[in-house]
Amino acid sequence: MLRVLQSCTGLVFGVCLAHAQLISRPVPPSDAVERGQKQFVIQCAGCHGADARGDDNGPDLVRSVIVLDDEQGSLIGPVVRKGVPNQGMPAFNLSDVQIRDLAAFLRERTQAAINRNAYPLQNLLTGNAKDGEAFFKGAGRCNTCHSATGDLAGLASRFTPAQLQTRFLYPRGGRGGTPKATTATVTPRTGPAVSGTLESIDDFTVGLRDSEGYYRSFSRDAIKLDIRDPLAAHVQLLKQYTDKNLHDVLAYLVTLK
Amino acid sequence: MKHAVLAVLYLAGALAAQPLNPAKLLQPPTDSWPTYNGDYTGRRFSPLKQINQATVNTLNLAWTRRFTAGGGRGGVGSVQIKATPLEVNGILYFATPDNAWAVDARSGRELWHYTWETTGGLHVGNRGFGMYGDWLYFETPDCYLVSLDAKTGKVRWNRQIADVKQEYFCGPAPMVIKNHIITGVGGDSLDVPGYLESHDPETGALQWRWNTTPRPGEPGSETWPSRTSMEHGGGMTWHSGTYDPELNLYYFGTGNPNPVYAPQSRSGNNLYTCSIVALNPDTGKLVWYYQVSPHDTHDFDNVETPVLIDGEFKGQPRKMLAQAARNGYFVLLDRTNGKNLLTAPFVEALNWSKGLDADGRPIPNPDMDAKPDGTLVSPTEGGAANWFAPSFSPLTGLFYTHASESYGLDWKTDLSKSPEGYGGRNQTIWMQNVLQAIDYKTGKIVWSHRYPNQGGNRSGLLSTAGGLLFGGDPTSNVFAMDPANGKMLWHAGLQSSVSNGPITFELGGRQYMVVGAGDSLYAFTLPGH
Numbered sequence: 001m002l003r004v005l006q007s008c009t010g011l012v013f014g015v016c017l018a019h020a021q022l023i024s025r026p027v028p029p030s031d032a033v034e035r036g037q038k039q040f041v042i043q044c045a046g047c048h049g050a051d052a053r054g055d056d057n058g059p060d061l062v063r064s065v066i067v068l069d070d071e072q073g074s075l076i077g078p079v080v081r082k083g084v085p086n087q088g089m090p091a092f093n094l095s096d097v098q099i100r101d102l103a104a105f106l107r108e109r110t111q112a113a114i115n116r117n118a119y120p121l122q123n124l125l126t127g128n129a130k131d132g133e134a135f136f137k138g139a140g141r142c143n144t145c146h147s148a149t150g151d152l153a154g155l156a157s158r159f160t161p162a163q164l165q166t167r168f169l170y171p172r173g174g175r176g177g178t179p180k181a182t183t184a185t186v187t188p189r190t191g192p193a194v195s196g197t198l199e200s201i202d203d204f205t206v207g208l209r210d211s212e213g214y215y216r217s218f219s220r221d222a223i224k225l226d227i228r229d230p231l232a233a234h235v236q237l238l239k240q241y242t243d244k245n246l247h248d249v250l251a252y253l254v255t256l257k
Numbered sequence: 258m259k260h261a262v263l264a265v266l267y268l269a270g271a272l273a274a275q276p277l278n279p280a281k282l283l284q285p286p287t288d289s290w291p292t293y294n295g296d297y298t299g300r301r302f303s304p305l306k307q308i309n310q311a312t313v314n315t316l317n318l319a320w321t322r323r324f325t326a327g328g329g330r331g332g333v334g335s336v337q338i339k340a341t342p343l344e345v346n347g348i349l350y351f352a353t354p355d356n357a358w359a360v361d362a363r364s365g366r367e368l369w370h371y372t373w374e375t376t377g378g379l380h381v382g383n384r385g386f387g388m389y390g391d392w393l394y395f396e397t398p399d400c401y402l403v404s405l406d407a408k409t410g411k412v413r414w415n416r417q418i419a420d421v422k423q424e425y426f427c428g429p430a431p432m433v434i435k436n437h438i439i440t441g442v443g444g445d446s447l448d449v450p451g452y453l454e455s456h457d458p459e460t461g462a463l464q465w466r467w468n469t470t471p472r473p474g475e476p477g478s479e480t481w482p483s484r485t486s487m488e489h490g491g492g493m494t495w496h497s498g499t500y501d502p503e504l505n506l507y508y509f510g511t512g513n514p515n516p517v518y519a520p521q522s523r524s525g526n527n528l529y530t531c532s533i534v535a536l537n538p539d540t541g542k543l544v545w546y547y548q549v550s551p552h553d554t555h556d557f558d559n560v561e562t563p564v565l566i567d568g569e570f571k572g573q574p575r576k577m578l579a580q581a582a583r584n585g586y587f588v589l590l591d592r593t594n595g596k597n598l599l600t601a602p603f604v605e606a607l608n609w610s611k612g613l614d615a616d617g618r619p620i621p622n623p624d625m626d627a628k629p630d631g632t633l634v635s636p637t638e639g640g641a642a643n644w645f646a647p648s649f650s651p652l653t654g655l656f657y658t659h660a661s662e663s664y665g666l667d668w669k670t671d672l673s674k675s676p677e678g679y680g681g682r683n684q685t686i687w688m689q690n691v692l693q694a695i696d697y698k699t700g701k702i703v704w705s706h707r708y709p710n711q712g713g714n715r716s717g718l719l720s721t722a723g724g725l726l727f728g729g730d731p732t733s734n735v736f737a738m739d740p741a742n743g744k745m746l747w748h749a750g751l752q753s754s755v756s757n758g759p760i761t762f763e764l765g766g767r768q769y770m771v772v773g774a775g776d777s778l779y780a781f782t783l784p785g786h
Contacts, residue, residue: 062677068422113678114446119670122629170687201709202732238664246633
């Protein structure tokens with residue numbers, strides 16, 4: 001009966017803080033949710049709102065303890081059938097199936113509130129594309145490495161605005177093609193320097209893949225290490241963006257169809 | 258007759274040797290590590306020095322053992338030992354979600370394994386046990402307080418402490434103060450109210466409950482706009498605190514207010530969320546509070562360990578409390594009354610804050626609240642610090658914490674006047690981990706160790722009188738540094754990164770250091786002892 005609703009979708013750099021696995025209750029069948037919603041709109045929405053969040057006439061049901069503790073109408077049913085006369089709620093003569101459908105709809109509402117990774121994002125395109133282009137070519141110095149007609153041509157046709165927004169800030173996985181790897185040069189105390197792409201690094205060991213494809217590792221206490229991170233400018237820009245820059249650049253990038 | 262007397266003495270000796278002597282809780286940890294932080298101060302400082310700067314380069318693996326249960330259901334997620342094991346009379350006690358073990362501290366041999374049949378809940382982690390005599394206490398993800406017999410691992414009783422169907426989940430190590438088993442709860446998903454409870458060690462019966470948000474008419478209710486906002490205001494209690502037996506005050510940090518990213522229905526400072534609070538553990542009554550993140554809008558739970566420091570401040574001896582908060586500020590308080598002595602940032606670029614008010618409290622910048630089109634916030638949701646244990650060495654006077662410089666995007670998704678749930682989303686953009694050594698007297702960073710790779714785990718820390726600072730790096734090394742300057746003195750590569758805080762204890766003249774990494778415990782000791 002238990003299922004995994006969320007996995008570690010917030011995994012970034014190996015960090016999973018708030019998105020750990022949730023052993024959750026079953027998602028109700030969609031046909032029951034649909035029937036329940038229709039019935040809710042007709043008989044309940046007048047007081048509880050079409051989204052069940054309540055309004056001036058009736059309480060929020062999405063965060064109601066009765067609704068949350070309910071199992072397929074076990075607690076909702078008696079309330080619906082008896083009503084709550086002292087709070088102005090009449091009794092409703094509903095069948096067991098109708099009660100279960102209502103419970104399914106309300107369960108779907110609570111799960112929609114809980115599952116933040118599925119919250120739809122609103123309009124991200126609030127910036128000024130011309131100002132974004134000016135930043136790209138000016139203060140941001142993005143054109144030092146990038147070109148709207150070169151490496152970024154067609155960018156907006158490959159990514160949604162939400163993907164573009166996180167990727168232009170820091171393109172962890174590259175720009176949709178091959179990741180542009182960090183390179184490094186190791187100079188041992190004796191012997192020639194070795195350059196290559198950086199495969200691993202910590203305080204003690206560094207591992208490179210040289211131009212011939214050989215893996216080479218070194219103890220860091222016996223070498224001089226020079227790292228060239230092609231994304232260093234992106235990190236620097238994180239500290240410089242104004243809120244306007246942030247949205248203007250996105251507005252410009254979505255024009256690169 | 259003589260034999261009978263001897264037998265009685267032996268029996269008494271054997272019995273006396275097994276249960277946790279409560280006096281151990283009041284001493285610096287040496288032959289035991291009897292509570293989450295080793296003692297009540299939260300300093301995670303050990304007076305042991307057999308393993309020291311001269312001997313650490315011969316530190317050897319004594320044993321390692323895997324514990325593969327507790328990674329969650331449905332095949333998702335690997336086991337992460339986030340619990341700090343207790344070590345009492347040569348036995349280690351620790352837990353993962355729904356699972357608990359006792360193992361021989363000298364060999365790693367499993368003595369018992371207890372499994373809880375779950376009914377749900379977020380299986381994010383279990384921080385371990387509290388212990389009272391022969392009895393152990395831990396919390397399950399579906400929010401039961403379970404008491405086990407330390408000798409056998411058999412369950413004595415369980416008691417529900419929150420309703421998992423309301424989206425609570427549980428996992429802090431219960432705090433044992435006198436005859437109080439203090440339990441906390443977690444859960445940010447559906448705007449439930451936070452609270453702390455105390456339970457009877459024999460029966461589990463409720464002794465008191467303290468709500469982290471007030472009810473209408475109570476002090477603090479003036480910092481909320483409505484009954485609904487405070488009853489759905491969050492303020493979780495998902496981490497253990499510290500205790501001053503002289504003042505008889507229990508100190509702990511409270512979580513963020515709800516809805517997390519859509520604050521339009523909760524104008525005001527939202528007491529007592531994101532605060533350090535001092536309670537009388539006998540009554541559960543609030544004695545003082547200090548709010549580190551007034552009106553939080555960034556998920557900056559303020560549950561980081563409030564570390565008790567006795568020392569000088571501006572030439573005067575003081576009883577103090579220090580915290581490196583998730584919001585990026587180091588806070589030093591007078592723990593007798595909660596008055597602020599010092600506040601200073603411990604990472605750069607805290608763009609969510611406009612500075613400090615006259616009481617040293619960070620002032621939030623509302624322009625940096627989540628917006629529908631995204632706000633670039635530093636630090637990101639995971640914070641500059643988080644639950645992983647800091648350490649304070651009275652020998653160096655330095656407060657050590659792992660920290661992150663980071664940026665994240667916060668989007669508001671619920672624009673209604675009565676938002677529900679998180680009300681928004683967050684995505685970490687970039688993160689760089691560092692180890693900060695902070696002078697508690699000035700708040701200045703005395704030294705900083707910047708890891709050469711981005712992201713990764715942040716471990717707990719341990720300092721010792723042997724002139725060592727133990728921790729784990731963001732990849733998979735456990736290390737010992739010189740706590741005076743951050744120089745690396747020793748390291749060992751493990752199967753995965755350190756996922757708890759290292760502990761140390763002495764058994765039969767031999768000092769051990771034990772650390773958890775992923776699904777394994779590793780015990781290190783010196784050769785020839």
